[in-house]
Amino acid sequence: METDVLEAEIVLPNHFNFKRVQMYEKYPKGQARGRHWKHLKQIIQAENFQNYPPNEPNYVNIESPPPMHPCKRICDITGFEAPYFDPRTKLRYANAEVFKVIRSLPSDYVQRYLALRNAAVVLK
Amino acid sequence: MPFISKIERQSDYSHFDSTVPIVIDNGGSYFRIGWAGESEPRVIFRNIVQRPRHKTTGETITVVGDHNPALLRYFDCTRSGPRSAFDNNVVYQFEIMEYILxxxxxxxxxxxxxxxxxxxxxxxxxxxVHSRCRMAELLFESYGVPSIAFGVDAAFSYKYNEQLGICNRDGLAICSGFMTSHAIPFINGEAVYEACCRTNIGGYHVxxxxxxxxxxxYPHHISKLTWEKVEDLKMEHCYIVPDYASEVRIFQKGDKGVEEKTRCWQLPWTPSPVEEQPSEEEIARKAALKERQGQRLREMAEAKRSSRINELENEIGGLEFLLKQLKQVEENNVLTFLRETGYASKQEIDSALAKAIQSLRKAKGEQIETEEKMDSSMAEKYNLVNVPDDMLTPDQIKEKRKQLFLKSTTEARQRAKQKRAEEELEREREMKMEEEKRLENPERYLEDLRAKYQQLSEKVEQRKRLKTNGNNTNGNQNGSGGVGRGERLNAAQRERMRLLTTAAFDRGKGEDTFGIKDEDWQLYKLMSRDNDDDEDEKPTEDEADLARVTSRLREIDPTFFPKSESGSLMVEAPRFRPLAKEDFxxxxxxxRFRCPEVLFHPNLIGIDQSGLDEMAGISIRRLPFKDQGLEERITKSILLTGGCCQYPGMAERLEAGIRMSRPCGTPITVVRASDPILDAWRGASVYAAAMQFPHQTFSRMDYYEKGEDWLRQYQFSYTI
Structure with missing residues (x-):
């Protein structure tokens, strides 16, 4: 290892005196291990929140509801207020100049703009 | 101001008694650790882990937090980016958490x-509870920690600010973090989680x-837009506007305020060296060089020609001498003489001579008068043509047929030549007439010509468009594919559609009989022929006319500039120009204000939850009992905390937003925490140093005796 890297101590050592179980003991090298963690979705599923009284706060029921006021539609490119909607690209746009721009955009850019507001076509 | 990590190793660990708690603020973006009772955490670093491989040894190493990127140059970071232990705001990957701890x-x-x-x-x-249990297990098993307490960062921050006198015992903490934002009401100094609410939006999203x-x-500068750099830009330049619509209108109209509201980040850029025009001397020198080279080539060609002429003349001389000798040779010695010379007969020598003479003429650049020769020999060549068939032998008949064929082709050729000459004359006459017209009234003539050009070019253009329409749809190459709204098919495609529809509908009554008769299948032949039609592109009459007019205009009109081949339909290709400062x-x-706006309208990035201003109202509505006095007390003490509330204009905007949803006349006070980022740790430090803290913790024994269900109920008490 290079000396400047060692001096900066950026590399985490394998062994720590203060640990009872070292990393290399817990996850021995060269041993295949499957995914050993649960994603948040799986964690929530396993919690069985539906079995608990609804007035008891839990991770799921403290989430905010959808907004009461409809969101202002803004132009996907410029951020201006967008009175128009292009049915072909599904982008919202503010004026004729922006329309010209969106019609000349390559389709992957269109999809990326749509993905910004989670409206892109997702192929599964 | 970009946040700077603090990762120097502390040396006074052994001075602390084993009763002094360690306080950890395990935040979504930063990890802070320090001693209870102190006012600052000792160590702060970004809550991420990278596991790159060493480029030469291939060894996988673990790097926690942010480091000087220059030090990572020895490692291959392309395969694994920075990883976090958090999914949303819940710790789920305890292997990463362990590296961080x-x-x-x-x-x-x-x-x-x-x-x-x-x-x-x-x-x-x-x-x-799953996450809480794993964390407890990790701390007990791997580190041998005697006891643990869990608390909520937003609550610690609120309590800390309460102690500072910034907010009251009843109030609301609005904490906007890295991945999520919470609104947590406090009654009598205790957090009421029944009434809290969470929106999954935070600084990460901004x-x-x-x-x-x-x-x-700026697709060309993607490499410059790293996460860290954009985070810096956000912290330095983003702000929250009181009203998005009115602010954006300023930009749309391009008022004079725009300039000072716009920030510009100049990327490093060095102007490319300007290419110098070659000097006069240089040009002259190059021309001279070219001339010299041409001269040499010409000389070489000349020398070759003269040597060839010389050779041919020698050959002719030799052959003539041979013929002369042959005349003098006696009859019976002819054969032996010929054998010596290598020729089979006298005719052969003759033909060789003729050939040589012809080559010589060619080399000297003389015209070869074959045609005239042909004329003179016409009579004897076609001697059989006028003789009736029955007077000839079969061989002669064959010969006659050949002659007839030859004669007719020659005559046809001559006729064509004559016609060409006539046409030439005609054209010349036309030209003369046009010239006269032009001389008569040059302006008028020019105008007429231009009009004609315009008309013709439009006609040709129209035809081209009809043919190719459908391939480039309205000049839009976004490749939505197929035939969409408002797009026309080209002629061939239209015809094919027509054929298909007639095939589908015209046969039988409600019964598909296509293919019973053999001629049904002719349809496909027709269709494919339509396609081939496009390919033979002979210039039509219009196109020829257009070419003629164009060349004429070019001759007489200096201002004339023909339209480009591709026509005006195509999008004008960007002209190459040297890159300027503005491109960087x-x-x-x-x-600057569109991005933080997502905190108030998560809908802008497709998250269907209420924004920060509505969350206050929701939280108050969720309170277990209705009490107007309490609600007013709560709205009088709204504390803003978390890294995401540092934007300028945040408190004003939030106050205006909350005022809209509360009854008229409600007192509303929104205050910012003394330090929105570190207050959570400081609050926790105060609680950990308090006398009652040991009662709030639980030990390894407690955990394994009482189990998960008990840990689910565990709650830190903030009222001492």
Whole structure:
């Protein structure tokens, strides 16, 4: 290892005196291990929140509801207020100049703009 | 101001008694660790882990937090980016969490056989018990921690500010973090989680939105737009507007305020060296060089020609001499003489001579008068043509047929030649007439010609468009594929459609009989022929006319400039120009307030939840009992905390938003925490140093005796 890297101590050592179980003991090298963690979705599923009284706060029921006021539609490119909607690209746009721009955009850019507001076509 | 990590190793670990708790604020973006009772955390670093491979040895190493990127040049970071232990705001990857804790304890100076200090660690509100259990197990099993307490960061921050007198015992904490934002009401100094609410939006979303918008706007500079850089840009330039619509209108109209609201980031750029025009001398020198080269080539060709002429003349002389000799040779010696010379007969010598003479003429550049020769020999050549068939032998008949064929082709050729000559004359006459017309009234003539050109070119253009329409749809290459709205088919496609529809509908009554008769299948032949039609592109009459008019205009009109071949339909290709300073600027205009706007309208990035201003109202509505006095007390003390509330204009906007949803005349006070980022740790430090803290912790024994269900009920009490 290079000396400047060692001096900066950026590399985490394998062994720590203060640990009872070292990393290399817990996850021995060269041993295949499957995914050993649960994603948040799986964690929530396993919690069985539906079995608990609804007035008891839990991770799921403290989430905010959808907004009461409809969101202002803004132009996907410029951020201006967008009175128009292009049915072909599904982008919202503010004026004729922006329309010209969106019609000349390559389709992957269109999809990326749509993905910004989670409206892109997702192929599964 | 960009946040700077603090990762020097502490040396005074052994001075602390084992009863002094260690306080950890395990936040979504930063990890802070320090001693209870102190006012600042000892160690702060970004809550991420990278596991790159060494480029030469291939060894996988672990790097925790942010480091000087220059030091990572020895490692291949392309395969694994920075990873976080958090999914949303819940810790789920405890392997990563363990690396982070290792690094944190190590930098705090831990060197004994275990971490023999109680731990107070923060978690999110209503943390799922799975995550809480794993964290407790990790701390007990791997580090030998004697006891643990869990608390909520937003609550610690609120309580800390309450102690500072910034907010009251009843109030509301609005904490906007890295991945999520919470609104937590407090009654009598205790957090009421039944009434809290969470929106899954935070600083991460703002930075990500800004990063995406900028990389879509400046695709050439994507490499410059790293996460860290965009985060810096966000912290330095983003602000929150009181009213999005009116602010954006300023930009749309391009008022004079725009300039000062726009920020420009100049990327490093060095002007490319300007290419110097070659000097006069240089041009002259090059021309002279070219001339010399041409001269040499010409000389070489001349020399070759003269040598060839010389050779041919010698050959002819030789052959003539041979013939002369042959005349003098006696009859019976002819054969032996010929054998010596290598020729089979006298005719052969004759033909060789003729050939040589012809070549000589060619080399000297003389015209070969074959045609005339042909004329003179016409009579004897076609001697059989006028003789009736019955007077000839079969061989002669064959010969006659040949002659007839030859004669007719020659005559046809001559006729064509004559016609060409006539046409030439005609054209010349026309030209003369046009010239006269032009001389008569040059302006008028020019105008007529231009009009004609216009008309013709439009006609040709129209035809071309009809033929190719459908391939380039309205000049739009976004490749939505197929035939969409408002797009026309080209002629061939239209015809094919027609054929298909007639095939589908015309046969039988409600019964598909296509293919019973053999001629049904002719349809496909027709269709494919339609396609081939496009390919034979002979210039039509219009096109020829157009070419003629164009050349004429070119001759007489100096201002005339023919339209480009591709026509005006095509999008004008960007002309090449040297890159300028402006191409290396990243301009932040609307983005400065568009990105933080997602905190108030998560819908802008497709998250269907209420924004920060509505959350206050929701939280108050969720309170277990209705009490107007309490509600007023709560709205009088709204505390803003968390890294995401540092934007200028945040408090004003939030106050205006909350005022809209509360009854008229409600007193509303929104205050910012004394330090929105560190207050959570400081609050926790105060609680960990308090006398009652040991009662709030639980030990390894407690955990394994009472089990998960008990840990689910565990709640830190903030009222001492």
């Amino acid at each position: 290792d690094f944190g304890f190590d930098r705090l100076g831990a060197d004994q056989s275990q971490i023999d200090h109680p731990i107070l660690i923060t978690e999110c509100a209503c943390n799922p 930075t990500d939105y800004l990063k995406q918008l900028l990389s879509l706007k 600027q990243i301009i932040l205009g609307v983005e």
